[in-house]
Amino acid sequence: MNEADWDARYTSTDRVWSNNPNHALEGEITDLTPGTALDVGCGEGADARWLADRGWKVTAIDISSAALARAKELNDHPSITWTHADPVQNPPEPSAFDLVSMHYFPLLRAPGDDAARAFVDAVAPGGTLFVVSHDLTGDHMKKHGHSHSENRDFNPLDYYTSHEFAAFLGDNWKVLVDRTQPRRIDASSGGAAHINDTVLRATRIT
Numbered sequence: 001m002n003e004a005d006w007d008a009r010y011t012s013t014d015r016v017w018s019n020n021p022n023h024a025l026e027g028e029i030t031d032l033t034p035g036t037a038l039d040v041g042c043g044e045g046a047d048a049r050w051l052a053d054r055g056w057k058v059t060a061i062d063i064s065s066a067a068l069a070r071a072k073e074l075n076d077h078p079s080i081t082w083t084h085a086d087p088v089q090n091p092p093e094p095s096a097f098d099l100v101s102m103h104y105f106p107l108l109r110a111p112g113d114d115a116a117r118a119f120v121d122a123v124a125p126g127g128t129l130f131v132v133s134h135d136l137t138g139d140h141m142k143k144h145g146h147s148h149s150e151n152r153d154f155n156p157l158d159y160y161t162s163h164e165f166a167a168f169l170g171d172n173w174k175v176l177v178d179r180t181q182p183r184r185i186d187a188s189s190g191g192a193a194h195i196n197d198t199v200l201r202a203t204r205i206t
């Protein structure tokens, strides 16, 4: 999906996501000293808001100006900078953030993995990489199908999972969490059919 597709998705309805913070984020990112955070693909902004409420200074990036307009309306906070950008094309600076957080960010696999590595490199020494993605393992796909399965242009398996980010971490990283866990199903869950999340939490030591 490109920028126009995402804009169309956000403008087609009053609310795409639940406006609850991500369940895994709430479960994991409570013991960190707040600093600077990058929320990649922030959507309607619930996660950025949750972080800002806990003292983080958040750069919340999305390719969709419609998403950002809604995020500002629903979740604005003085510590959030809403940013219309494509960090796949224009990667963040190395070591720029104490937390780089991605929730269901659709990052297409690409030779060399440059964009994925740039998100890893954007974490400062002492900082945290936190990636949540859909668990799309065979059983789940067979039992529940997938909301996008009828779209022949979209194959969810073309996108990096949180687990795959572990391969981009050097010896100066420690993986604290790399697991699959049940996803919280909200009344409004954006139509996504997956039932489990995969979660990676890693600390950059030096």
Ligand SMILES: C[S@@+](CC[C@H](N)C(=O)[O-])C[C@H]1O[C@@H](n2cnc3c(N)ncnc32)[C@H](O)[C@@H]1O
Pocket (backbone or CB within 6 Å): 006, 017, 022, 040, 041, 042, 043, 044, 061, 062, 063, 064, 067, 085, 086, 087, 088, 089, 102, 103, 104, 105, 106
């Ligand atoms: C599946 S949604 C997840 C939104 C939010 N993180 C959440 O969990 O509710 C993916 C988001 O990434 C944004 N996005 C997709 N590709 C992007 C890109 N290349 N650069 C920035 N944002 C992008 C979309 O506009 C959308 O808001």
